[in-house]
Amino acid sequence: MNAGEIAIGFAPDLHVFVAAALRGGPTAVRIDGMSTLGHVVESLGVPLTEVGALLVDGRPSGRSHIPSDGEVVEVHGLVRPLNTTEPLRLLLDIHLGTLARRLRLLGIDTVYENPDIGDAALATRSATEQRVLLSRDRGLLRRREIFAGAYIYSHRPAEQLDDVLSRFAPPLAPWTRCTACNGKLADADKAAVREQIPDETERTYDTFAQCVDCGQAYWKGAHHARLSAIVDDAVARFGPGGAR
Structure with missing residues (x-):
């Protein structure tokens, strides 16, 4: 099912995971209107373990967001070091x-x-x-x-x-x-x-x-x-x- 397109861009530290066509800036990607943003990011090659902030039209978003036609998505990498109080x-x-x-x-x-x-x-x-x-x-x-x-x-x-x-x-x-x-x-x-x-x-x-x-x-x-x-x-x- 084709529910339109989003423009998605990946931070430079995530370029190792994505195809060359996705490394130059926001790129048009088709969406189906049902898959979550997390699924879309994974389908393009990036493990969610490596994803930091997600912005949709400049606003913070969660991985469970269902992308809509025309949205602009920015995928950032992790900020190091991670803040955790649990023993590693x-x-x-x-x-x-x-x-x-x-x-x-x-x-x-x-x-x-x-x-x-x-x-x-x-x-x-x-x-x-x-x-x-x-x-x-x-x-x-x-x-x-x-x-x-x-x-x-x-x-x-x-x-x-x-x-x-x-x-x-x-x-x-x-x-x-x-x-x-x-x-x-x-x-x-x-x-x-x-x-x-x-x-x-x-x-x-x-x-x-x-x-x-x-x-x-x-x-x-x-x-x-x-x-x-x-x-x-x-x-x-x-x-x-x-x-x-």
Whole structure:
């Protein structure tokens, strides 16, 4: 059904989602008189998880608005950081394993599903545990049952981490979570982790931590300098008083 046209324009930060013809300014798009504005925006490629303000003829509008012929719609992106008082709890799909480990390194509650449990199960877990689902799969983020979602814009782990920290501005607590399972870390005696550490490590190190859930042992080994660089950069830019 053709109920006329609207003119719709997208903010530059949303251009990654839309066809080239929609990136130059308000563009004529047909409407059916029944679909909501949110549906129209999604049908043009933009996940609603990435949409901020919606203006219709210059006035704020909701996603449930039914567009009418001749209306001019402006679709804005999110304003970062998001204002939320809820503790950040994340769920990452199978393609974001490196990001998951870096988020855990910073003490952020991060569940990572590997092997792949499928879109339906991911959406259900997001809803059941009230976790924000992170993905580069726009189709997954369109599932109505998810608690909340966020699109990850880059395929590079360092940029992905910046994306999440700038979007949510979570409090950082480095070195407090297990990078393997997301459990909390606690100080451990050398005797308690002796079976997990090489002889040379036992002779060289005296300070250890252990995951209270999976038992994984941690110490300042060969990779500590690289991990410290990730932590120090994140804290300097996204911690209290950071440059962001």
